Amino acid sequence: MGDTSPHKASSPDWSDASSSGSYADHIYAPKPMRPKLPSRKSSGTMIVPRDSSDVGPVELHVGPDDVRSMSPRRTTEDIQTLGKQAREELQRATTSKRKTTQLTAARRHAKALQDSLINIFNRIEAVKEEHDKLDNHNKFLQKYIGDLMSTSKITSTSRSKK
Numbered sequence: 001m002g003d004t005s006p007h008k009a010s011s012p013d014w015s016d017a018s019s020s021g022s023y024a025d026h027i028y029a030p031k032p033m034r035p036k037l038p039s040r041k042s043s044g045t046m047i048v049p050r051d052s053s054d055v056g057p058v059e060l061h062v063g064p065d066d067v068r069s070m071s072p073r074r075t076t077e078d079i080q081t082l083g084k085q086a087r088e089e090l091q092r093a094t095t096s097k098r099k100t101t102q103l104t105a106a107r108r109h110a111k112a113l114q115d116s117l118i119n120i121f122n123r124i125e126a127v128k129e130e131h132d133k134l135d136n137h138n139k140f141l142q143k144y145i146g147d148l149m150s151t152s153k154i155t156s157t158s159r160s161k162k
Helices: 014-020 076-160
Strands: none
């Protein structure tokens, strides 16, 4: 009933094993058992009379080397020192923020001054170009007037000779 392919030749034919029931006989699984609980002693009653000395806080005496005596509790001086440090840090942060705001305002002011300086420079360049243009026109007119004067002198002297 088994297949003769090379892949299944080395493995057992499971359909034959399950039908014969011999495979189930070879498996042994013990049934898990819960461990038994150890016996406990009775804790007794928790009720204590009101007038008993066992009622109330118990003074705990610990030595200087005991871990419980090395608690991170802060003294009044420690709290004042921490408060002072916190105030100084807050003041530094506020001062730093104020300086940052002042620097930002100074940068904006500097940028505005630079922009106005560029505008003034551009206006100076435009006025300079206009001045050069008018100067050239002025020179042209002076030459023209000088030429007219010289031609009028020539014509006036030639008329007087006649």
